Amino acid sequence: xxxxxxxxxxxxxxxxxxxxxxxxxxxxxxxxxxxxxxxxxxxxxxxxxxxxxxxxxxxxxxxxxxxxxxxxxxxxxxxxxxxxxxxxxxxxxxxxxxxxxxxxxxxxxxxxxxxxxxxxxxxxxxxxxxxxxxxxxxxxxxxxxxxxxxxxxxxxxxxxxxxxxxxxxxxxxxxxxxxxxxxxxxxxxxxxxxxxxxxxxxxxxxxxxxxxxxxxxxxxxxxxxxxxxxxxxxxxxxxxxxxx
Ligand SMILES: [Zn+2]
Numbered sequence: 188x189x190x191x192x193x194x195x196x197x198x199x200x201x202x203x204x205x206x207x208x209x210x211x212x213x214x215x216x217x218x219x220x221x222x223x224x225x226x227x228x229x230x231x232x233x234x235x236x237x238x239x240x241x242x243x244x245x246x247x248x249x250x251x252x253x254x255x256x257x258x259x260x261x262x263x264x265x266x267x268x269x270x271x272x273x274x275x276x277x278x279x280x281x282x283x284x285x286x287x288x289x290x291x292x293x294x295x296x297x298x299x300x301x302x303x304x305x306x307x308x309x310x311x312x313x314x315x316x317x318x319x320x321x322x323x324x325x326x327x328x329x330x331x332x333x334x335x336x337x338x339x340x341x342x343x344x345x346x347x348x349x350x351x352x353x354x355x356x357x358x359x360x361x362x363x364x365x366x367x368x369x370x371x372x373x374x375x376x377x378x379x380x381x382x383x384x385x386x387x388x389x390x391x392x393x394x395x396x397x398x399x400x401x402x403x404x405x406x407x408x409x410x411x412x413x414x415x416x417x418x419x420x421x422x423x424x425x426x427x428x429x430x431x
Contacts, residue, residue: 222248225271227264227347228283229255229290233372236283240377248275254290254339255282256309257346269352278362280347283377284340285370286419291336310335313342320398323405333419334401337380340367341397344382348390357387367397371420378420381427400426 205212222245226236230251237247250267257264271277284291293300294310314321317338324331344367347353356363367382380400384393404422 216245220245220248220275222246222271222275223278224248225250225268225275225277225280226283227251227255227257227268227280227343228370229253229285229288231285231288231290234283234285234370239370239375248277253303253306254288254294254310255284255343256306256339257282257343257350258309259346259350265350265352268347268350272352272356272361272363276361279364279366280353281366281368282340282344282347283368283370284336284343285372286333286336286378287372288332288336288339291339292332295335310339313339316342317398320401320405323408334404337369337401337419338398340369340380341382341394343367344384345390345394348384348387354387369419371418374418374420376420378423379427380423381430396430400430403429 202213224242224246225248226240227250228234228236230253236249236251237243240247248267248271250264252261252264259265268280271280290307291310293303294307295314300307314335317335321331321334321338324334344365347365353363353365362385364383364385367380369378369380370376371378380397382393382397384390400423404426407422407425
């Protein structure tokens, strides 16, 4: 048996199952796609975009790279964004990071990793920018990394807002909202950071509020002895309520 035979077999089974449920599914989909969402996430195999949000083929336009980075010179990412916004007219762009991200972790690891360090430099810049804030979590490697994963999502969400593509869409009155999420590998749940920018005027406010939430988290943490017991999500639930 060839090594990829099991994959091809399960593809046949999957296609048959989908067609059985909806005989016109593939025929309809082949003619056009009309997704309302663009997902920009990490390449990590544990974060499969469609599955996590229960969406079928055709419902989600996806771009993934190591540690969900949005760089203004990355023609690959920008081309995806341009097609999604200008042609597909998606209504939402979600930047989706995840806790325990190896790319984010490697960005602050002093060991050289070769070429990828040039890419990870983008996250290292996020770390340097928020070094003082992050130092509050220096006692716990896990929490320190959790906060950097969150800050990375906030910064990359702002980067998306600042692309010429999103700026032009907003200037033309197009309905488009940029969101920031972090997915939990250990429980399969998405943590909504409630960064939601729907026009140019909201970007700075949304950015400042999101950063402010992490500052408040630091202050809340100071008064409590057992912080490890709290999941990042319950912390964010409290923060979102506070700022809601
Ligand atoms: Zn990752």
